[in-house]
Amino acid sequence: MAILEIKHVSKFFGGLAANSDVSFEINPGMIMGLIGPNGAGKTTLFNCITGYYPPSKGEVIFDGRRMNGLQPDKVCKLGMARTWQKVRPLAKMSVVDNVMVGALCRTNSLKLAREMAMEQVRVVRLEHRSNFLAGGLPIGERKKLEVARVLATQPKLLLLDEVMGGLNPAESEEIIQLILDIRKLGITQMVIEHDMKAIMRISDRIVVLNSGEKLAEGTPDEIVNNPEVVAAYLGSE
Amino acid sequence: MNHPGILHNRHGASPLAIIAFIAIVALLIAFPGFVESPYARHIMVLLFLSTIMGESWNIIGGYTGQYSVGHAAYFGAGAYGTLIVMNAAQFDQDKLLELKDLAQDSHLSALLLSAHYLHPWTGVLVGMLAALTLSLIIGSICFRLRGPYFVLASIAVAEIVRISVLNLSDLTQGAEGILISDLPPIIIGGRTITDFSTKVPFYYIGLGLVLLTILVTWLVQNSKLGYFFQAIREDQDAAHSLGISLTFYKNSALAISAVLTSLAGSFYAIYIKFIDPTTVLSLDLSVQIVLISIIGGIGTIYGPVVGALVLVPLSEILRSNYLGESLVNSGLVNPDSAVGNFLTENLSHAHVLIYGILVVLVILFMPEGVLGFIRKIMAKKRLGRS
Ligand SMILES: Nc1ncnc2c1ncn2[C@@H]1O[C@H](COP(=O)(O)OP(=O)(O)OP(=O)(O)O)[C@@H](O)[C@H]1O
Ligand SMILES: [Mg+2]
Numbered sequence: 371m372a373i374l375e376i377k378h379v380s381k382f383f384g385g386l387a388a389n390s391d392v393s394f395e396i397n398p399g400m401i402m403g404l405i406g407p408n409g410a411g412k413t414t415l416f417n418c419i420t421g422y423y424p425p426s427k428g429e430v431i432f433d434g435r436r437m438n439g440l441q442p443d444k445v446c447k448l449g450m451a452r453t454w455q456k457v458r459p460l461a462k463m464s465v466v467d468n469v470m471v472g473a474l475c476r477t478n479s480l481k482l483a484r485e486m487a488m489e490q491v492r493v494v495r496l497e498h499r500s501n502f503l504a505g506g507l508p509i510g511e512r513k514k515l516e517v518a519r520v521l522a523t524q525p526k527l528l529l530l531d532e533v534m535g536g537l538n539p540a541e542s543e544e545i546i547q548l549i550l551d552i553r554k555l556g557i558t559q560m561v562i563e564h565d566m567k568a569i570m571r572i573s574d575r576i577v578v579l580n581s582g583e584k585l586a587e588g589t590p591d592e593i594v595n596n597p598e599v600v601a602a603y604l605g606s607e
Numbered sequence: 608m609n610h611p612g613i614l615h616n617r618h619g620a621s622p623l624a625i626i627a628f629i630a631i632v633a634l635l636i637a638f639p640g641f642v643e644s645p646y647a648r649h650i651m652v653l654l655f656l657s658t659i660m661g662e663s664w665n666i667i668g669g670y671t672g673q674y675s676v677g678h679a680a681y682f683g684a685g686a687y688g689t690l691i692v693m694n695a696a697q698f699d700q701d702k703l704l705e706l707k708d709l710a711q712d713s714h715l716s717a718l719l720l721s722a723h724y725l726h727p728w729t730g731v732l733v734g735m736l737a738a739l740t741l742s743l744i745i746g747s748i749c750f751r752l753r754g755p756y757f758v759l760a761s762i763a764v765a766e767i768v769r770i771s772v773l774n775l776s777d778l779t780q781g782a783e784g785i786l787i788s789d790l791p792p793i794i795i796g797g798r799t800i801t802d803f804s805t806k807v808p809f810y811y812i813g814l815g816l817v818l819l820t821i822l823v824t825w826l827v828q829n830s831k832l833g834y835f836f837q838a839i840r841e842d843q844d845a846a847h848s849l850g851i852s853l854t855f856y857k858n859s860a861l862a863i864s865a866v867l868t869s870l871a872g873s874f875y876a877i878y879i880k881f882i883d884p885t886t887v888l889s890l891d892l893s894v895q896i897v898l899i900s901i902i903g904g905i906g907t908i909y910g911p912v913v914g915a916l917v918l919v920p921l922s923e924i925l926r927s928n929y930l931g932e933s934l935v936n937s938g939l940v941n942p943d944s945a946v947g948n949f950l951t952e953n954l955s956h957a958h959v960l961i962y963g964i965l966v967v968l969v970i971l972f973m974p975e976g977v978l979g980f981i982r983k984i985m986a987k988k989r990l991g992r993s
Contacts, residue, residue, distance in 0.1 A: 420848065422844070422848070441847070441852070442844075442847040442848045443847055443848075443849075443850050443851055443852045443853070445848075446848060446849060446850035447850050451848070451849075452848055454844075454845065454848075458842045458844065458845035459841075459842075459845075460837065460838050460841035460842060460845065460846075461841055461842075462837070462841060462906075463837055463838070463841060467834065467837075470834060471834050471835070471838045471846070471849055471851070472849050472850075474831050474834055474835065474850075475849060475850030475851075478831055480829070480830065480831065480834075483831075483834075519849065520849070523849060523850055
């Protein structure tokens with residue numbers, strides 16, 4: 371059974387259809403890539419799925435449960451967590467405290483939360499920064515912090531919004547390894563990414579959005595060979 | 608090497624800090640034994656009052672980042688609750704003496720006796736309850752809004768409270784205010800305190816409340832609550848997406864802050880023995896409450912203490928025009944000259960203006976408050992040495 375079902379989701383901002391009638395499913399354990407040109411509606415879809423705002427139409431079903439109308443905190447508690455394209459570090463808190471906030475979603479004990487947080491800080495290899503203020507980190511490390519923080523909430527499904535955006539090739543490679551490591555932990559992922567090479571490498575399946583609509587869905591091979599995608603998206607680059 | 612940010616010190620209380628804390632508290636406890644000047648004791652009481660207000664606001668404003676500029680509402684709840692009940696208890700001097708005698712015989716019978724009366728001090732609890740209720744109502748209205756809209760809503764709701772109190776004159780005596788002549792005795796551990804003229808009881812009540820608010824703040828900071836409050840302050844969307852219920856935690860922060868603020872109001876009411884809407888429910892007071900934390904340093908345990916240490920003396924000096932008069936008296940300025948005239952006559956009226964200008968300067972040049980500024984300088988020195 372699919373862990374996430376997106377059924378005919380539309381989101382309107384005034385007259386603009388940022389998402390229109392988008393449907394697809396994600397199976398447990400897989401990495402789903404979500405691509406599309408700027409303004410295609412990828413982030414909007416994440417926002418609809420995680421309760422940041424409700425979809426105008428359609429349904430989101432996570433783990434067999436209808437999510438429409440649930441607040442982001444409930445969504446997170448149910449096991450679906452997202453990172454932000456524009457990173458949102460808790461600037462005046464240390465790296466480990468940032469991650470502890472995520473861990474405290476699952477425990478009331480600060481001591482336990484700290485242990486859980488340090489574990490995730492090590493997973494993203496930020497242990498040398500654990501006592502630094504999050505606001506002072508360079509962008510590459512902020513992106514890692516975003517990932518550590520959501521991992522600490524113990525998600526079943528992780529939604530990553532351009533975690534490689536703005537990174538240099540070496541840093542991107544680290545993130546790719548990180549995503550593959552997370553897959554090994556059995557956590558399902560949906561990944562928004564502009565870097566085509568990277569997304570083709572890590573994804574099991576890919577959904578292409580264009581002007582709010584789903585243009586195509588398939589394996590990376592199918593996507594690169596889809597003439598519509600090539601014309602509307604890859605060709606336009 | 609590029610240096611990403613400042614190294615963040617985990618401030619788990621160091622042994623030195625604990626010793627310093629205990630030493631200062633011991634000094635404060637001993638203080639009235641050495642200093643009998645009523646003015647000095649008065650200043651100490653004002654310092655305590657400011658600290659209590661600042662610490663209380665700090666929980667919602669400093670830690671949670673919700674700049675309530677309507678805290679006079681909770682202060683007023685405490686003040687009015689306390690004095691209304693105290694008056695209603697129809698404080699009876701004879702019964703009181705009886706109670707006092709009994710108290711010396713046995714605690715139990717005194718307790719039994721006092722249980723038959725509406726205890727005059729119940730008002731403090733009534734004030735706390737009123738503040739709690741008010742905070743939940745205000746929270747449910749204002750927390751729908753963010754940033755500046757929240758600030759404006761908090762001001763508006765506090766104004767509604769002030770106008771209501773002004774008009775509910777059967778209960779509150781409206782614009783006239785409430786005056787009490789004598790305070791009912793306080794019984795602490797078999798000792799009955801009836802003499803309040805020395806200011807000593809107020810001194811210790813104030814000190815106790817300061818320690819209470821510091822303790823509450825410490826407990827908040829060292830628990831899940833503190834982490835969630837600060838996460839909401841830093842980025843509420845991020846906090847929300849990490850499983851934090853914004854409604855629940857913002858309201859919790861406001862409730863804690865409101866109840867503590869009501870205690871400050873009760874303390875003020877019994878100390879001054881007169882309250883009216885202009886003094887305990889005004890926007891002026893709300894702003895003062897905010898300033899204590901902002902000047903001292905928000906989101907830290909001792910920020911409000913520092914804020915009180917700066918603002919109380921400042922306002923005292925300016926109010927008494929100590930500066931102008933000492934310049935004239937020392938002969939530096941001729942009292943008959945235009946400058947002398949200005950200093951002695953006009954400056955004393957301008958103390959609010961000067962106070963305002965100084966506050967703006969501090970905010971401009973020390974955005975992290977005085978405590979933040981001191982910390983920065985010390986950090987720089989430490990870096991310079993190493
Ligand atoms: N809150 C909002 N109000 C109004 N319009 C919005 C809002 N959020 C997004 N949009 C619009 O919806 C469209 C889709 O935006 P979205 O951010 O989802 O795109 P995206 O695919 O994530 O783009 P990018 O690759 O640049 O991140 C854009 O035209 C955007 O301007
Ligand atoms: Mg986007």
